[in-house]
Amino acid sequence: MIKISNLKLDFPGRLTLVIDKLEIERGKVFTIIGPNGAGKSTFLNIIALFQKPDKGVIEIWGEDILNLKDKLVFRRKISFLFSRPYLLDETVYNNIALPLRLRGMRDYKAVDEMLDLFRIGHLKVNKARTLSQGEMHRVALARAFVIKPKLILLDEPFLSLDQTYKESLIDDLRGVIKLNEITALFVTQGQAEALTLADTIAVMKDGRILQQGNPQDIFTIPDSKEVADFIGVETVVEGLIVKKEDNLCFVKAGDKLLEVVSAYNEGDSVLVCIRPEDVIIAKHIDPSSARNHFKAKIIEIKPWGLEYKLNLYSGFNLVASVTKQSIRNLDLKIEDEVFAIFKATAIHLIKR
Amino acid sequence: MAYIFEGFKQGIVLLFNLNGEVLAILKLSLAVSILATSIAVGIGLPLGSIIALKKFPFKKVIIALINTGMGLPPVVAGLLVALFLSRNGPLGFLQWLYTPKGMVLAQVIIATPIITGLSLAAVQSFETRFYQQILVLGATTRQSICILLKEIKLSILAAIIAGFGSIISEVGAVMMVCGNIRGQTRVLTTATVLETNMGNFDMAIALGLILLTMSFMVNLALTFIQQSRVKQQ
Secondary structure (H helix, E strand, C coil): CEEEEEEEEEECCCEEEEEEEEEECCCCEEEEECCCCCCHHHHHHHHCCCCCCCEEEEEECCEEHHHCCCHHHHHCCEEEECCCCCCCCCEHHHHHHHHHHHCCCCCCHHHHHHHHHCCCHHHCCCEHHHCCHHHHHHHHHHHHHCCCCCEEEEECCCCCCCHHHHHHHHHHHHHHHHHCCCEEEEEECCHHHHHHHCCEEEEEECCEEEEEECHHHHHHCCCCHHHHHHCCCCEEEEEEEEEEECCEEEEEECCEEEEEECCCCCCCEEEEEECHHHCEEECCCCCCCCCEEEEEEEEEEEEECCEEEEEEECCCEEEEEEEHHHHHHHCCCCCCEEEEEECCCCEEEEEC | CHHHHHHHHHHHHHHHCCCHHHHHHHHHHHHHHHHHHHHHHHHHHHHHHHHHHCCCCCHHHHHHHHHHHHCCCHHHHHHHHHHHHCCCCCCHHHCCCCCHHHHHHHHHHHHHHHHHHHHHHHHHCCCHHHHHHHHHCCCCHHHHHHHHHHHCHHHHHHHHHHHHHHHHCCCHHHHHHHCCCCCCCCCHHHHHHHHHHHCCHHHHHHHHHHHHHHHHHHHHHHHHHHHHHHHHC
């Protein structure tokens, strides 16, 4: 339903957006994650016809949208949510009714539906700009869905929201999208949001899609160091497969020999990827199923959300995430010697 | 010094006993300037908005020209209009020279760049993303400009008042275009000049005070608008 081919837009010296081929099915949430300046918003701006690409074809619902006579007809079938709600200085009701009013529609039943759906009925007569951030975002969502769009573009819509509010909003958003089989193009830097909302994730950097796949694959089996870096695999170490027994590879990394379950072969040069949450820290080795355990020295302890991150050195740099409780129970301090433990299946290899 | 005080005293007395002629002058001043402001708004507001919103070649040159126009010396505007309206000028057939219509034209030429320039700046200060949001909510160009103008109505009001203020107090252009014909094209400013030249200081002071009061009211309105915006933020 969305078919993109040979898309190119060049901002000399800043960014070149290149998408050779991309197809998005009807009713699916296609999420683009990537660092700032990757070209994610530019991509959405092209779809919304705010920015004309240098070349390429974008076909949506069988229509070549880059050569439309009237942009308005296309724009009236889609909705676009920005990271700020951009509400008018009017009541909540009037804000949500605005898209209907602009289309000359007389039937405002949908407004009440939206008020219920996004649980803001009680704010109906309030001035929109007197609401809290979270409430304003709910109004913006209601306004976006009141026209029952076939396609919705979401440009970091939850950027300024706190965690709890964000979660309830994402739940509501997902419900509406799935129920109405709306196709969504969702751009975000938040991995948790991407995981909750996406059917397909594409990792974008420097104007290009590096990897595309289902969320589980992207987050567990990145196929390049750049993707691994972005999705939070903090330990990426160069290694060499020196031996293979069945599907168990022995990878030399630094002065250590790691055991990894992988399909690669003896002699392959690889990058060893370990997610911080897959590393267990212990003061003494317990009888454990984890095949890999190494003595490591704590270099740094830093808070990370509700948890802590440990930078360790064990012949190579290794990052582990631990709970506050573990820090206390194990009495972890900088310079301490600990054991870092991880399973052979927790390691992902990228062939170099 | 005494004659100044005496002038003021007489002026204030005159002010409270406005005769028919002064009232007619005041009425004409207001009528001409309000009409000219309305026309200037009709041209400048859409023009400023469109220049601010659309991309086109030489946009910066056009904006520079408008900014120059904002500082256009009224006598230059007066000269231009006088040249065009004179019997042999391209617009001579209109026979507007020495009529209130000519005054309106001269004032429109002075006020339009001011209102265009200030509207342009006001629209440009509006976030692009917000404007895009309005467009993607399904607004036509006209609808989107209406919504946008409503959002920045305070700045627009300030632009209108600035335009009005610039022409109500202007003397050079109206003098050049329309002389100072008693009962026809005599306005507050030209009358003040005349009375001063004739040595009728009391009358000049009365007229000056009226002008000053109007100017004060305009500025008072402006200040209120600005202050209410500060409160909103």
